[in-house]
Amino acid sequence: xxxxQIGALWRSPPSPGGSREVCRADTxxxxxxxxxxxxxxxxALPGVEENRLVDTHAHQPTSEFLHDAGGEMMQDAxxxxxxxxxxxxxxxxxxxxxxxxxxxVVLLGWDAETNTGNPPVPNDYVARVRDEYxxxxxxxxxxxxxxxxxxxxxxxxxxxxxxxxxxxxxxxQGFDPSADRYDYLWSTIEDLGVxxxxxxxxxxxxxxxAGGRGLEIKYGNPMLIDEVAARHPELQIxxxxxxxxxxxxxxxxxxQKGNVYMDLSGWIPKYIDDQVLRYADTLLQDKVMFxxxxxxxxxxxxxxxxxxxxxxSEESRRKVLYENAEAFFGL
Ligand SMILES: [Zn+2]
Numbered sequence: 001x002x003x004x005q006i007g008a009l010w011r012s013p014p015s016p017g018g019s020r021e022v023c024r025a026d027t028x029x030x031x032x033x034x035x036x037x038x039x040x041x042x043x044a045l046p047g048v049e050e051n052r053l054v055d056t057h058a059h060q061p062t063s064e065f066l067h068d069a070g071g072e073m074m075q076d077a078x079x080x081x082x083x084x085x086x087x088x089x090x091x092x093x094x095x096x097x098x099x100x101x102x103x104x105v106v107l108l109g110w111d112a113e114t115n116t117g118n119p120p121v122p123n124d125y126v127a128r129v130r131d132e133y134x135x136x137x138x139x140x141x142x143x144x145x146x147x148x149x150x151x152x153x154x155x156x157x158x159x160x161x162x163x164x165x166x167x168x169x170x171x172x173q174g175f176d177p178s179a180d181r182y183d184y185l186w187s188t189i190e191d192l193g194v195x196x197x198x199x200x201x202x203x204x205x206x207x208x209x210a211g212g213r214g215l216e217i218k219y220g221n222p223m224l225i226d227e228v229a230a231r232h233p234e235l236q237i238x239x240x241x242x243x244x245x246x247x248x249x250x251x252x253x254x255x256q257k258g259n260v261y262m263d264l265s266g267w268i269p270k271y272i273d274d275q276v277l278r279y280a281d282t283l284l285q286d287k288v289m290f291x292x293x294x295x296x297x298x299x300x301x302x303x304x305x306x307x308x309x310x311x312x313s314e315e316s317r318r319k320v321l322y323e324n325a326e327a328f329f330g331l
Pocket of ligand 1: 057293
């Protein structure tokens with residue numbers, strides 16, 4: 001069953017028979033669909049048997065992210081489609097990943113407090129989850145670039161909490177990463193020697209709300225990241241998501257900047273632009289990584305579509321599913 005609408009994706013409650021219909025839409029494509037039930041072909045993918053896959057982009061399936069940090073902009077999409085923001089715990093998340101052959105996940109912090117008024121997913125919380133699942137979770141912090149203490153907090157994340165990098169969501173956080181005032185933050189992270197994840201492309205947070213809740217899509221343009229990458233050549237940058245509607249710009253940057261990579265999160269592979277997939281199989285085969293955007297997209301749905309709807313070579317699949325991430329994150 002497919003319906004195409006604008007939105008984010010949610011799970012329906014478990015059915016009386018126990019099997020849960022999975023309703024998913026990716027957060028950037030404005031595609032909403034239900035898969036019931038998921039038919040899996042992913043066991044044929046390289047690395048699944050060894051649990052070697054790495055998901056480079058996941059959020060918390062808990063209230064800390066979906067309700068507290070997500071707030072009204074997350075609720076907009078749920079309301080739009082008459083769905084609930086169901087939560088579940090890390091045991092369930094771990095089991096779900098384990099079933100798919102994914103041994104590691106990059107779990108992202110979130111702090112867009114100044115721009116959205118919503119509380120952050122605290123960095124200490126991310127570190128605690130990482131400590132509970134040290135083999136499974138790679139913890140990434142988040143600092144709000146609009147806060148005066150963002151640089152100190154970035155240092156604390158790495159030196160005290162042992163977090164492995166940072167994620168920035170420029171649309172939610174409401175900032176232009178190429179602006180001079182953030183340069184000291186990028187220099188500091190460059191000196192700390194950890195990678196950053198920047199959001200790439202559109203976002204459906206605030207979908208259909210008047211004014212999109214004030215969020216501005218322009219901050220997701222990867223050309224703003226090109227400037228950061230040029231000025232900070234030692235800063236390792238992963239642009240999250242195929243950066244719709246700027247995929248071409250993103251591919252050009254990843255080709256030209258040795259320190260810029262990208263992932264395929266936020267999109268079901270069936271809907272990823274053909275040119276992105278061609279580059280992932282050829283020129284950028286060492287630079288493109290697998291990611292889901294969990295819990296908005298679950299790993300089984302993503303991998304099943306990757307298996308069935310893309311035709312990358314075996315070598316490229318290995319690189320995308322785990323080898324490139326192992327190199328990038330130093331695993
Ligand atoms: Zn995300």
